[in-house]
Amino acid sequence: MNLSDLFYHSQILSSRTMLWMLVPLCLVVSIIYKTIRINELRRLWWQILYMFGYIVCGLAAMGIAAWLIVTYWP
């Protein structure tokens, strides 16, 4: 497959892959949000990591809570 094929034909993904593709999207949201919001650039990467961790942990917590409700709800 050459490069133009990569951007022309669609790829086949599984539902599990779709879930994992959320992680880089969270990183992208953190980078852009902090890039435009932060005042001092030297603190940018720590702030990005902090926000990324916050989003991922929040999503994981909500996922676990939803799984517990679905599994153990009477």
Added chain:
Amino acid sequence: MPKEIKRSTNPLLALVLAWLVPGAGHFYVGRPVRGAIIFVVIGATFWTGMAVGGVLTVDYYNSRGWFVAQMCTGAHGLYGWHRQKALYDVVFKQVAEKTNLSTQGVIANFMHGTSESNDSRDPTLALVVGEVDAELQRQGVAMLYPTENVARGYAGVAGMLNLLCIIDALLLSFMGVYGEPEPSDRAPAREAA
């Protein structure tokens, strides 16, 4: 208190630049590091979506909501739209030959047939939509679940994030703010000097 240089910048130019080339608006208002980060990250996110979903990631006919979001990426979105339009032009001509309809008739039927409010049972609509879908599948460009969600999500989120950057560049330009603010711990030393 961060000190920022005041210099007049044109808000309209900042708006157009920020939309057309993600990050260019921040370059224009004197924030090149932020501009470079935005340029790389928005571009990489949009083209990751295109790599996953292919040419139909930007799809004017089938996903209008995502299409509007994707157009916020400026040149990236416009190029994606151009590629999608070129593909659909070929497909519509082929379907027009098969169904004995004019190309305009195929487009009108396809747009009506794929609209979310469509509840018509017109056989022509079903025929045209079916033929177009079959042709897209034959060419290997049709997207299936969950590829379409990932691809359009990536390209659409890139657009929405660029919208944030456009608003930021526009506000900085309106406020006449030019350049990076100075680090806050250096400001008292300068004031003392």
